[in-house]
Amino acid sequence: MSKGLVEIDGSVLEGGGQILRIALTISAIKKIPIRVVKIRAGRNKPGLMEQHLKGLELMRDMCNGRLTGGHMGSTEIQFWPNELKGGTYTAKIKTAGSITLLLQVAVPAALFADSATVLNITGGTNTEMAPQIDFYTEVFRPNLEKFGATFDFELRKRGYFPKGNGEVSVTVDPVAHLNPVILTERGSITDIYGWSYTAGTVPIRLAYLLAENAEKLLKEYGHVAIQKYKEDPKVAPDNSSGLVLVAETTTHCVLGGSGMFRKNAKVEEIGEEAANKLIHTITEGACVDEYTQDQIVILMALAKGESKVRIGAVTMHTKTAIFVIELLLPQVKFEIIPDGKTNILKCNGCGN
CATH class of the missing domain: 3.65.10.20 (RNA 3'-terminal phosphate cyclase domain)
Incomplete structure (x- = not known):
């Protein structure tokens, strides 16, 4: 290990770009020099891809840091942050x-x-x-x-x-600092809404089909209002279609689900996929969906005080985020407390 650098194995747990993303953010905020090895070793094409490289360069610029190994395909980087x-x-x-x-x-x-x-x-x-x-x-x-x-x-x-x-x-x-959050009471669903879109030469009728298939599954959970529209060609000239769904609760939880049209997929599958992601979160009683779950881990770690959030099954991305944070910030410890179908994710954050 290079002197003064905290080494992180990029092949563990999720084994992809998330390890690098979490490590970079904590490194920049806390001014901790890092060495990340075996980057994306768990992927078909290991090493840095274009988006990972741009993320590295962006963070380097934001903190006037020093970076080595920042090139396409690199499986090891060293990063020294400044202010x-x-x-x-x-x-x-x-x-x-x-x-x-x-x-x-x-x-x-x-x-x-x-x-x-x-x-x-x-x-x-x-x-x-x-x-x-x-x-x-x-x-x-x-x-x-x-x-x-x-x-x-x-x-x-x-x-x-x-x-x-x-x-x-x-x-x-x-x-000045992030506030700790107590988000353990899910409450009942008050609103379900979303946006179903097409772009380019994709006909708007696909937006209606996506929305209809989602609405059929969601209507038993409350009133559903999904906007169907075609993107302005000046804003979205290329072809695509997709759906983003949101549910709000009486305790101000905000949950999401989404789907995008892809090659060889049936239209009804995309609408149902987005709806089922949201339904899964609703029925298990979590206060955040699985895609928000791992993103708030870093916020909990940096908050000034103790946070508790009710989550569903602990995802691999969340386990990965916790692993990297606890490695870089030994004073921060997460606790996962099983509670029926859900878990309480608890963390006493370090503040800034």
């Missing part, structure tokens, strides 16, 4: 790599910069293997706000697989 500085930063993913995965790295870090941060990012806004940008703004952001932080968002252009070229601008104001 996080506000300002305007640009990251251009040349592929349809997910913008939201870059935001998962950069937004928590920007909360602890010395002034406001503007992130201008190009890449994929709505892609299969990551949360759609609408999920990030409509489901994750309300959960972030429970911790006392938020961000402003401007969608300039949508980008789909395989071309990408989507453009977003995100503004993050710093916070």
Whole structure:
């Protein structure tokens, strides 16, 4: 191990890009030099892909850090952070790599910069293997706000697989600290709503079919209102279709589910898939869905005080996030307390 560097094995647990993302964020916020080895060893194409490289470069720029091993295909990096500085930063993913995965790295870090941060990012806004940008703004952001932080968002252009070229601008104001959250009472469902869209040459009738198949499954859980529309070709010139769903509860829980049209998939499968993801969270009684679960782990760790959140089954992404955080921040310990179909995730955060 290089002197002064905390070494992280990128092949453990989830074995993908999440280990690198969590490590980078904690490293930048807490100014902990890191060495990540065996990066994405569990993937068909190990090493850094375009979106991971852009995430590394973005974090390097935000904290005026030093990076070695930052090239395509690299399976080892070393990162020495300095002070996080506000300002305007640009990251251009040349592929349809997910913008939201870059935001998962950069937004928590920007909360602890010395002034406001503007992130201008190009890449994929709505892609299969990551949360759609609408999920990030409509489901994750309300959960972030429970911790006392938020961000402003401007969608300039949508980008789909395989071309990408989507453009977003995100503004993050710093916070003195994150507040601890107690989110253990799910309450009952008050609203279910969402957005079903098509873009490019995909006919709008597909948006109606996606929504209808989701509504059939969701109607027994309450009133469902899904907007069906075709994207403005100036904003979304390429072909795609998909669905993002949100459920709110009497205790202000915000849950989500989503689906995107993909090759060889039937339209009804996509609508049902999105609905079933949301139904799964509703029926198990969790206060956050499985896709928000691992994203709030870092917020709980950084909050000033004890947080408790009712989650469903502990996902591999959540286990991975906890592993990396506890390795880098030994003073932070998570506890998972089984409670019926759910678990209480407990953490006494370290503050900033």
